[in-house]
Every structure is written in C-alpha cells, then in structure tokens.
Amino acid sequence: MSTTRQRDRCRERLEQLSRSNDRVDTFQQQAVLELRSVIGFDRWCWPLGDPETLVPGVGIADHDYGPGLPRALELEFGGRDFTTKDAIARRSPPVGSLSTDTHGDLARSARWDEVLRPVGIGDTAILACRDVYGCWGWFEAHRDSSDGPIADDDLTLLADIAATLALPLRRDLAQSREPREVEAPPSGTLVLNRDLRLLSQTEPARRWLELLPAAQLFASWGMLPAPLYPVATLAREGAGERARTLVPATAGTWIRIEAAPLMGTDGDIAVTLRSATPKETLDVLSRAHGLTRRERQLVTLLVGGLDTSAIIRRLSISQYTIQDHLKSVFAKTGVRSRRELVAALSGDSLVASHAPNGPVDGD
Template sequence: MFAEASRYLRRLIPYDAAVWRATDPVTGLMTAPIRAENLDDEGCAVYWGCELFTEEVNLFRDLARAEVPVASLRESTGGLPTRSMLYHDFMRPRGLDDELRAVLRVGGRPRGHISLFRSKGRSAFDPADARLVEGLVTPLAKRLRSFAQPVPESLTDPPTSAEHGPGLLLFDARGTLISVNDDARQYLEDLPDGPSTATALGVRVPAWIHSTATQARAIAQDRGRGTARVRTRTRAGRWLVCHASCLREAGGALGASAVVIEPAKASEIVPLIAEAYELSDRELEITQYVARGLPTGEIAKQLFLSPHTVRDHIKAVFEKVGVSSRGELVGRLFTEHYAPLAERRIVRVVDN
C-alpha cells in the first residue's frame, strides 16, 4: 500500500525522499511496516532523537491532535528552517531542505505517518501540496486500519513466535544495542523487512524498536508523554507487543533501556480487529458479551436494551465481519490468532 500510494503521490507532488510508517493507534509510536525511500538507515536514530528530545516544530504528537494534521517545515518556521533541530541534525547533512509531514488518522486515532522531503535547490512545499496530502489522510488511515483484520492463510504457518518466551534487548544511553537474548533474536527474524540498523551482536534492529527504546528514555527524562508500547505483526500475521522502559543505576542515574518483545494478549488485539471491521463501541460491547456466551435476553438485560435492539446490533456485526453465526464471530475476533498457540500447549495423555 505504501509503495502504491508513493507512486501515485510522487506524480502529483514531486519529492526526493520519503518515509511511510504505520503507528500504534493508542500510543502513536511508529511500528512495522515502514517504507523508507532514498534515505540511509543510520539517520533513523538521529531523526527520532530530534523528535523526542530537541524538536519543537511540527511534532507528530501535536499534528495528531491538530485540526489539520499536515504541515511543512519551511511554512511552519516562516521560511527559516534553521529554527528546527531536525533541519540542523538530520536534513541539512543529507542535502534535504524541506519536509512535509502528515499524520494519517481516522476516528481520532493515528494510524500512520508520512514524511516527504525535497532536496536543496528545489522549491519548498506550498499550501496546495499540503491540501493535497490532507485529502489522502483519512483514506490511507482507513486502509491501514483494515490491515488489522485476521489473515486466515497465516493460520497454517508454523507459529514460531509462539514457541519462545519474552525477547529482551538492552540499549545503552546512545541507543547502541549492548545485549540481546536468543528469544529476541528469533522474534527479530520473524518481523517484516524494513529500515534497520546493523549491530555488533550480529542482528539488525528495526527502526521502530529503536524509536520505542528512545521513547522510554524520553519518558524517564520527563521529555515524553504516554507509554513506550507498540503492537506489530510478524510476517506470518501473528501479533506481538513491544514495550520498553529505562532502567536506573544504583545512584539513581538513568542506565540502559530495556525492550521486551512477546506475544500480544487477546485483550490488546481485539480492539484493533474490531476497529478494522468498523464496529461501533456498542457493537463491540455486545460482541464481547456474545464471546462470553450470554444469550440475547441476558445481553439486553445487562445493557438495558430491548432484545430486538440487541438482535439488530448482532445482525449488523455479522454483516461487517462477514460471518453468519455467533461461533464464527467469536472465532474470527477472539480465537483465530491464538488457536495454534493454544494447540501447541495442550498436553495430551491417554490412560491405558
């Protein structure tokens, strides 16, 4: 999707480099997949270091809440991009002279980021460029949201991630990977391709894991808000959660940042899948009661609704999810991603 959108957009708005990122809709942090065009891997840490620690212009977290979630660097700085640390530390060393960035959002939640760059010597992005990108924000966000729907073909793939315990990666204050366990190595192998950094430990660390570790350090320094937590999917379609925290040494000074990767719980994934099917809050609430096995009359009593209204909601849910029974509904939303994992953990015995 990113590649197709980029080909289309480049014909309308010429640019020299770009980054397309998916984001976790709860934390707004970037996650896989990421598409980087004409940019080196080494710059990612610099970019997010500016975003989280020093930048004051066009922050993604501010654009996510802005009336118009699109802005250009030169326009926002009154033609003086040197006011931006991103320009100083990331753009100018790479010959880039302007950035047009956007937050892809729908339903008040960020689903992705776009960063478009023009090189020195090109004209700056103008308001017409920004308006064109603004028109793409919601359609692209809806498409990103839809990718949370279950991938049936993945159910036959070996659930390699399910066989491992939590993966652990430690990063020093400069963002250098200093330790990694074997479980983390396996998780990294299962992740989709994207911008990553080579390490002395023989593994490549995806850019979004680096940014999650950086976010944890920013929070520990009171420079960031929220949590350093994102969800992502393996190439086989399995959901993982990645969360980070900054450790403290004996004297209280900030130490290494620890990043943990592990299979996501159903409670963390069901809301994403429900949003992918565009279920309303009421429809999701009723679906959760259905999953618990409550009959229509009991659901109506719990929610102070008429049985007829509950049946109408269930019918609407069936149509959106593409199922025809309660069992299919529960399987689609709650079971499909976890059935292989549960099966592998069953101990079967036969009494003689």
C-alpha cells in the first residue's frame, strides 16, 4: 500500500516528465517505472488510441499474452465484457479495475478468464489517457494472481494523472511525420471469418500491413496487427459507425482501417486499408495540436479550399478575427503559411516536409 507522500511525489515526477522533450516511448518507459514503484504491478500495456472512435492502436507493452491478444481484443470489443477501453474513455473519472467492476469476481470478465488468468494475471487497472482534446491511449497495469486487488487510492492516483499522461501522447501525434519513404499502395482488402481468422487478402493489403507499426512482431505471434481486431469485431457486432480507425504508419502517412460484414457469407468481414484522406486526418491532428473549437472550424474551411472572404461569410467574423485565430493556429502548429498549415493538418508529410519557409501568411 503506497503512502500519500509517495503518491504526491509520483504525480509531481510524472508532471515533470510529461513537460520534457523526450521521445514518447522514453516518457512511457520512465512513467511505468514511477507508477510501478508506487502502485505495484508486474505486467503492463500502453496502446495509443483514436480519439474519435476510441479504438486502440499500437503501443508498447511488457506482458506475456501476446499470442492471446486477438482473442482479448475480440472479447473486449464484443460489447459484453467489463472495464473495456472504450467504456473507460467515456467514464468520469476515466479509470477502473476488473476487481472493482466485477465486485471481486474476476471470472465474470471473459477476457480475464480466457486470456489473462492462464498466464497468471490477477487484477487489472485501466486508465484512459484523456484530456480536454480527447482520449489518446490507455495505460493498463496487471498484477499477478497471487497479489491483492489494486487499491482505491491507487486508482485515484491514476485518475489524477489522466491528462498528464495524455499530453506526451497527443504531442507526439502532432509532430511532423517522417517524409514519405515509399509510394502509398492502393486500397487493399482482407477477408476475415467470423472468428477473425484471415481467409484471403489482396496484394495491396499485404503491403499496407507491412507499413503498420510493429508489423513484424505481430507476424511473429501469428497474428494480424492489433488494430484490425477491434475494428473487425465492431463490424461483426453491428457497430458499423465505429468500425474504423486512423493509425500513423511507419512510412510517413496515415492509414485508414475500416471494416464491414460481407453479405451472403457466414459472418465473413471485409477489412479495408488505405491512405487516409485530408478530411479524415484533419480532426485528429487539429485536436493533437490543441486547437480550440473555433480554430478547428477555421482550419476545416481552409483545408476545404475557402478563401478569407468566404470564411468571413461562413463564420460571420471579421478579417481581423481571422488573422488573430490564424496567428494562434500557426503558433500551435509551428507553421508559417496557410500552405504549410493545410499540409500539417491533412497528414501529408511529403508536402509538409518540403513546404517553403516564407513569411507568415495570415491573409
């Protein structure tokens, strides 16, 4: 059981770490060490997330149920389990534990019973790394089955640092992607059966899979990249409006993953992978840069090709107000012109990385 002083020092240390300019994975590793010393846990997982659909993507982890991850994600997003990531992201405060939500009967959770218990995991706490701009990932702490449940005071500590842990994740997404290394493949499709096993795929789909983060690791476990499983599960369960996600790829582009049931089959699911459009990346990148609602409205019109006169008519604001908003947006995004801004918020790293450095274009 941690003391009040230990928890207070942990909060302070994490706030200091979150304001540093370290790589996001370096921050995560340091944060895990701080939290482990106070809360006490043996295994952990820290996936990133899509703030719009609340679908987890790829992250870092230290656990031993990798091959069981597809089944864990299927059970979690099938709509009938406890302490799920999407539910935690909507909760206030955005934290929970299996022991609390199941009233001490962990076996009520299917993913604990089928996936976590066989490797010796006991209680699990999940924190949504959430701030005013959205949910950017989840931190999961797993205790061994021989240890006791995670204490309420430790859950309170996690709740207190939700925005602290969110900041570096959001800041990392806002960073410019590396220039595109290869030409993006055309849209590709995979077909999964009802049990989420791969039946077939197109050649472009295979190429897209190789561009997803940690693709080789997932392949070594005999599974597809992790984001495909919650998306396919949501499609199978009829939650088509959420059966999609955006994932930053390793080749300087954003991948849109979406799924839908195939008509005339015994529950087969088509999963499509393609380059995200500027409109699709606009919202997540605007949030990642910390733009206000009004600023997001402005950049949406800019990306849509409207000039200053049209924006004045659409938003009923003056040219001076537009100038003020643009100066704020330029400062937050680190660009100097409208062209660079459109590139930065459309996910087009190729354009953004070669944008000329001219004077600030606020007209």
